[in-house]
Amino acid sequence: MKLILKDIHKEYERGGKNFTVLEKINLEISQGDFINIIGRSGSGKSTLLNIAAGMLRPTSGLVELNGENLFLKNDSALSLIRNKKIGFIPQGMSALPNLNVIENIILPSYIYPSREKNFAEEVAARAKDLLMRLKISELEGAYPSELSGGELRRVIIARALINRPEIIIADEPTSDLDVKTSAGIMEFFTTLNAEGMTILLVSHDLDSLKYGRRVLTMQEGNLIEGNKL
Amino acid sequence: MPDSISLSAVAKKNIQRNPGRSFCLIVVVMLLSLFLFVGTVLISSLSGGAASVANRLGADIMIVPEGFDPHVDSILLSGKPSTFYLPSYAFEELEKIKNDVGIEAMSAQTFLATLNASCCSYPVQLVGIDFDSDFIVKPWLEISLGHELHDGEIIVGYHVAGYPGDTLQFFSKNLNVAGRLEQTGMGFDSMIFMNRATIAVLAKEAERIRERPLKNDGSLTSVIMLKLKPGFSSTASAIEINRLLNNKGIYALFSKKFVNSISASLITISKILSFSLIALWLLAIVIVALIFSLSLSERKKEMGVLRALGASRGILIKLNLTEAFFVSFYGAVLGVTVGSVLITVFSPGAVEALNMPFLLPSKTKLILLAVISDFAAVVTGVIAALWASVKASRVDVHEIMR
Ligand SMILES: Nc1ncnc2c1ncn2[C@@H]1O[C@H](COP(=O)(O)OP(=O)(O)O)[C@@H](O)[C@H]1O
Ligand SMILES: [Mg+2]
Numbered sequence: 364m365k366l367i368l369k370d371i372h373k374e375y376e377r378g379g380k381n382f383t384v385l386e387k388i389n390l391e392i393s394q395g396d397f398i399n400i401i402g403r404s405g406s407g408k409s410t411l412l413n414i415a416a417g418m419l420r421p422t423s424g425l426v427e428l429n430g431e432n433l434f435l436k437n438d439s440a441l442s443l444i445r446n447k448k449i450g451f452i453p454q455g456m457s458a459l460p461n462l463n464v465i466e467n468i469i470l471p472s473y474i475y476p477s478r479e480k481n482f483a484e485e486v487a488a489r490a491k492d493l494l495m496r497l498k499i500s501e502l503e504g505a506y507p508s509e510l511s512g513g514e515l516r517r518v519i520i521a522r523a524l525i526n527r528p529e530i531i532i533a534d535e536p537t538s539d540l541d542v543k544t545s546a547g548i549m550e551f552f553t554t555l556n557a558e559g560m561t562i563l564l565v566s567h568d569l570d571s572l573k574y575g576r577r578v579l580t581m582q583e584g585n586l587i588e589g590n591k592l
Numbered sequence: 593m594p595d596s597i598s599l600s601a602v603a604k605k606n607i608q609r610n611p612g613r614s615f616c617l618i619v620v621v622m623l624l625s626l627f628l629f630v631g632t633v634l635i636s637s638l639s640g641g642a643a644s645v646a647n648r649l650g651a652d653i654m655i656v657p658e659g660f661d662p663h664v665d666s667i668l669l670s671g672k673p674s675t676f677y678l679p680s681y682a683f684e685e686l687e688k689i690k691n692d693v694g695i696e697a698m699s700a701q702t703f704l705a706t707l708n709a710s711c712c713s714y715p716v717q718l719v720g721i722d723f724d725s726d727f728i729v730k731p732w733l734e735i736s737l738g739h740e741l742h743d744g745e746i747i748v749g750y751h752v753a754g755y756p757g758d759t760l761q762f763f764s765k766n767l768n769v770a771g772r773l774e775q776t777g778m779g780f781d782s783m784i785f786m787n788r789a790t791i792a793v794l795a796k797e798a799e800r801i802r803e804r805p806l807k808n809d810g811s812l813t814s815v816i817m818l819k820l821k822p823g824f825s826s827t828a829s830a831i832e833i834n835r836l837l838n839n840k841g842i843y844a845l846f847s848k849k850f851v852n853s854i855s856a857s858l859i860t861i862s863k864i865l866s867f868s869l870i871a872l873w874l875l876a877i878v879i880v881a882l883i884f885s886l887s888l889s890e891r892k893k894e895m896g897v898l899r900a901l902g903a904s905r906g907i908l909i910k911l912n913l914t915e916a917f918f919v920s921f922y923g924a925v926l927g928v929t930v931g932s933v934l935i936t937v938f939s940p941g942a943v944e945a946l947n948m949p950f951l952l953p954s955k956t957k958l959i960l961l962a963v964i965s966d967f968a969a970v971v972t973g974v975i976a977a978l979w980a981s982v983k984a985s986r987v988d989v990h991e992i993m994r
Contacts, residue, residue, distance in 0.1 A: 413992075418899065418900060418992075419989045438904050438905050438906075439904045439906065442899070442903060442904035442905075442907070443902065443904075445900065445901070445902040446901060446902020446903075449902075451900045451901070453896070453897060453900050453992040453993075454992065454993055454994065457897045457900075457992060459602075459894055459897065459898075460609070460894070461602075461605045461606045461608075461609040461610070462597065462602065462605055465595045466595070466602075469595060469596065469597055470597055470901065471901045471902060473596065473597050473598055473599065474599070474898075474901060474902050475902070476598070483594045483595075483596045486594070486595075487594035487595045487596070488594075490595065522901070
């Protein structure tokens with residue numbers, strides 16, 4: 364697994380004027396990394412993560428996953444890569460409200476369902492395992508509106524893991540959670556990483572700083588090594 | 593069974609868990625398919641009735657008292673009862689010119705209207721026929737009588753409740769049902785036929801009861817049905833009869849004339865119906881499109897999340913169209929079901945109300961119309977959702993950055 368961001372520059376248009384959010388970002392993420400990016404609200408962290416996940420096209424620069432330039436692919440091919448290789452955890456509450464917990468978790472597997480004989484059994488077994496690891500087994504049949512913030516985050520983490528991605532990209536996975544719940548989730552990421560999962564996440568509470576093998580700060584559209592807040 | 597969730601299951605859950613929105617959509621599509629189905633059945637019932645009314649009638653020309661042709665229209669087409677008589681010399685006059693105008697067969701009928709009868713909740717038309725010369729009623733008999741129509745015996749139309757062996761009472765005379773007619777889609781369906789001796793007795797009785805004398809010379813002939821020899825046109829012969837028998841108080845009607853007057857009203861009705869159907873269709877498209885567009889823009893974040901999970905634009909469109917397909921399908925099936933009930937309940941009344949021949953299409957054709965209505969409604973629903981679905985598939989990633 365190797366994810367490379369090369370000379371990423373991103374401008375938005377607002378009020379008819381362009382303004383730069385990402386100046387010139389270079390970042391290389393290798394197998395087993397656990398990168399924690401911090402930065403003030405509005406500094407461009409989400410923009411960077413969405414570009415890294417192949418969701419958002421940069422104004423210039425390129426994103427390579429395992430040597431493949433993501434933004435040269437058409438929508439179907441890129442979508443397939445997102446589905447199979449990237450476990451994306453969007454900012455905020457992103458469970459689908461009309462599906463219950465177990466359905467939310469297995470959904471990514473059914474976007475491109477396999478014809479293999481034991482497909483459904485395997486997916487279900489993986490889901491059960493994730494529910495157990497995240498300690499939400501008893502919530503299987505519950506709907507998102509019935510869950511607490513922490514429970515919802517766990518569901519979304521399980522969903523990101525169901526297709527056994529090569530990398531987890533998480534946008535403020537602990538925002539709006541109490542200290543204890545946040546810690547529990549960060550511990551989970553740490554364990555995942557210890558098992559070999561590559562993780563790129565963004566956080567803005569300083570409590571999360573102690574997690575991650577490498578901390579970067581987003582400042583004025585550039586990434587700076589270490590905690591510069 | 594392991595837990596699984598196909599995209600169509602996702603669509604179904606979206607429908608189930610938004611009952612308000614789904615209800616609105618289903619009702620709109622239901623109304624569309626209901627009107628499509630009932631409308632097309634109505635049009636085809638009317639045109640089915642009209643198209644073959646000339647054949648059904650079996651007569652090329654009808655001789656009626658002058659000025660009574662509108663009555664004849666309503667008697668024959670919708671069975672609205674009426675009583676009137678031709679002058680007594682009418683038959684002889686026709687005999688005289690028989691060869692000049694190409695008459696092959698003539699059969700006299702007597703019309704007598706009842707006000708109430710034991711069989712029917714509405715007035716019925718009693719018709720006296722000359723069973724020997726008759727070529728109008730006989731072809732419609734369900735089972736051939738195998739004998740003359742005896743005095744006191746009657747043949748009843750399709751909608752009359754009375755079966756061989758039953759007795760029905762008219763003008764305080766008991767009459768025995770000897771046979772029934774098949775469905776004709778014309779006034780015949782609610783008529784009662786008997787021989788002319790029997791109707792003469794009833795007419796006398798009617799006179800006594802109503803204390804009103806017969807209006808002319810005691811003739812008991814209301815109309816004379818004519819069949820022409822091959823090669824004679826009913827239009828030309830009718831004109832010729834009217835010319836030859838000018839000022840004799842009788843009038844020759846050619847049966848095409850019914851068809852024409854029916855067609856004229858049929859065209860009007862079809863036009864009104866098609867116009868309303870088109871208006872309704874456009875309205876349905878707009879409403880469905882609007883509801884979808886509103887609900888999808890409310891669900892932008894959901895769409896963005898699906899994109900993040902790896903759904904391509906195509907899959908997103910497919911998901912939303914599947915949702916549209918299911919609601920439309922439920923609505924369409926419901927509409928046709930309600931339509932079928934309405935048709936079964938109200939079509940007997942329609943015959944009277946419309947004053948036009950009305951013949952429900954065959955079962956096969958009804959099913960075909962139902963399927964077509966369903967299909968059209970479903971396609972409409974899906975097409976209406978297309979624009980909103982495509983728009984939703986172009987969801988901005990910023991939706992998931994919040
Ligand atoms: N679609 C957009 N159009 C214009 N400006 C945007 C858009 N999305 C984000 N921005 C702006 O870009 C900046 C960075 O946003 P974001 O990446 O969400 O920051 P962060 O995640 O660090 O809070 C903010 O000032 C934000 O208002
Ligand atoms: Mg953000």
